[in-house]
Amino acid sequence: MRPMPKHGLNSSRPIVAVALLFLFIAATTRAQSTRPDSEKQLARDIYKEFIEIHSGYNSGATTPVAEAAAARLKAAGFPDSDIALGGAIDKKFNIVVRYHGTGKQKPLLLLAHTDVVEAKREDWTLDPFVLTEKDGYFYGRGTGDDKAQAAVWIANLIQYKKEGFKPDRDIIVALTADEEGGGPYSGINWLIKNHRDRIDAEYALNEGGWGESLDGKKISNDVQVSEKYVINFRFEVHNKGGHSSLPVPDNAIYRLAEALDKLSKFGFPLKLNDVTKAYFTAMAKIETGPTKDDLAKVAAGDTAAMERLAAKTPQFNATLRTTCVATQLEGGHAVNALPQLAAATVNCRVLPEDSLEYVQNTLKQIVADDEVSIKTTDEPLAGPASPIRADLFKAITESSNKVFPGVPVVPMMVMGATDGKYLRIAGIPTYGVQGFFFDRNDIRFHGRDERIPVQSFYEGQSFLYDLVKRLSQ
Ligand SMILES: [Zn+2]
Numbered sequence: 001m002r003p004m005p006k007h008g009l010n011s012s013r014p015i016v017a018v019a020l021l022f023l024f025i026a027a028t029t030r031a032q033s034t035r036p037d038s039e040k041q042l043a044r045d046i047y048k049e050f051i052e053i054h055s056g057y058n059s060g061a062t063t064p065v066a067e068a069a070a071a072r073l074k075a076a077g078f079p080d081s082d083i084a085l086g087g088a089i090d091k092k093f094n095i096v097v098r099y100h101g102t103g104k105q106k107p108l109l110l111l112a113h114t115d116v117v118e119a120k121r122e123d124w125t126l127d128p129f130v131l132t133e134k135d136g137y138f139y140g141r142g143t144g145d146d147k148a149q150a151a152v153w154i155a156n157l158i159q160y161k162k163e164g165f166k167p168d169r170d171i172i173v174a175l176t177a178d179e180e181g182g183g184p185y186s187g188i189n190w191l192i193k194n195h196r197d198r199i200d201a202e203y204a205l206n207e208g209g210w211g212e213s214l215d216g217k218k219i220s221n222d223v224q225v226s227e228k229y230v231i232n233f234r235f236e237v238h239n240k241g242g243h244s245s246l247p248v249p250d251n252a253i254y255r256l257a258e259a260l261d262k263l264s265k266f267g268f269p270l271k272l273n274d275v276t277k278a279y280f281t282a283m284a285k286i287e288t289g290p291t292k293d294d295l296a297k298v299a300a301g302d303t304a305a306m307e308r309l310a311a312k313t314p315q316f317n318a319t320l321r322t323t324c325v326a327t328q329l330e331g332g333h334a335v336n337a338l339p340q341l342a343a344a345t346v347n348c349r350v351l352p353e354d355s356l357e358y359v360q361n362t363l364k365q366i367v368a369d370d371e372v373s374i375k376t377t378d379e380p381l382a383g384p385a386s387p388i389r390a391d392l393f394k395a396i397t398e399s400s401n402k403v404f405p406g407v408p409v410v411p412m413m414v415m416g417a418t419d420g421k422y423l424r425i426a427g428i429p430t431y432g433v434q435g436f437f438f439d440r441n442d443i444r445f446h447g448r449d450e451r452i453p454v455q456s457f458y459e460g461q462s463f464l465y466d467l468v469k470r471l472s473q
Helices: 013-033 037-051 063-075 147-163 187-194 252-264 274-286 292-299 303-312 314-320 356-367 390-403 420-425 454-471
Strands: 083-087 093-099 108-113 132-134 137-139 171-176 203-206 211-214 217-227 229-238 323-331 341-350 372-376 409-414 430-432 437-439 451-453
Touching (some): 013 454, 037 454, 063 093, 063 147, 093 147, 108 147, 147 171, 217 390, 217 420, 229 252, 252 356, 274 292, 274 314, 341 356, 356 372, 390 409
Antiparallel strands (some): 083 093, 093 171, 217 430, 323 341
16 A cells, blocks of 8 residues: 555545555455465365265265365376375275475375265255355355365365475375274275375374354364273173062162262362363463463362362363263163163263273272173273474464464364374374364254354365465475
8 A cells, every 4th residue: 555645635535545444454354364266266166066975974975075086186287196095995985195295394194084974854954965155154064074174175285286385295185984983994094004105194184173262253273182082881780680579689770770879979080181281271361251260270280170170061070080971771671570680881081191991990999899890892992192292383373373363272182082093093193173163152063054154164274274384384
């Protein structure tokens, strides 16, 4: 803009000038928070294509998604030799594409999964497999989990190539099958096992962390650095039983009930690890209400404050300790017989640093009854936390400040599980970071009418565009 001349203006001019200045600022701000229209359009086109492919975890196929991505990449000039398609079975293909850098640094892996949780048309207000833009939202199965990130990785990679961007490391995008529920066709497991060289990287960016907003205000840009893991136990009591007309004190159902009653009154020790310490430190700065003091005290390791906070919300409680809760019950075989079996499933969400043996032994001590057998029903898989790398968090914070000025970046341990766990176990630290903002009270992943604010989709695209560049030059 030109400076305004100091003379020759009538009184109405400065107002016009001020108005123009505001327009200019508004236009500049908008230009910074999202990518240019042509790039937004490309991301949207790919997104639409992905959403409209039925890739339900049980009933669908991910191969058409991998093929659609491959077609886009080839059209943009990526050579066949840099694109690989394959998977555990024909309909569960993954795609891995490599964008070559100078090799100064080890590669960066960008991960997203292309399967989705099943969605039935009759359960939804809109067709879950049509990308619908309505009232400022994109609706459709996978709009949040996880096709937004999948589409953005591909669109941004095409843009880097178009610009002739020369990264100082290879950028690898892997779009994988069957994250939801894992199982035999898990794309990430298949790649780790069969094509480790294709995805080997210094670290990976993935789903699992997103932006939290409340009433339209952005609160935090979350980065997932660790996950709790799941152990399912079966509590079982056997008894010789008998006729119900001749009851005896030793009863399988009562015995199980007593064990569960003890469990219900027990809480695992409250504690911090590196990630939750960083989380509470960040939250203490964000929070303005009465919890602010306790958050700071918890970050400093104050046990009394931990107890107050854990009592306040299930989320704080689950962040501060391993939890175990009874979720299923069975027992007895006839209305007129003493029960020969009583059993319960106890579902534990375990801090990464707590071992299976520790949890199992603790439960045995609490129950303190040899008649109650406590066994795992599946093979639990614990994953380490990713280190909180200063260089990475600096880059995330810089990119975040550019698109979401003033919104803090918060490291998180999450209660749910992602493919990041398998990569962490395989020695590739993984960080869940997206920059897609969702209302913290309206998370619809896996649910009906899944959606993402349209603006959030494009801002996430812009944030990830900037972040990946920053990490590779
Ligand atoms: Zn997901």
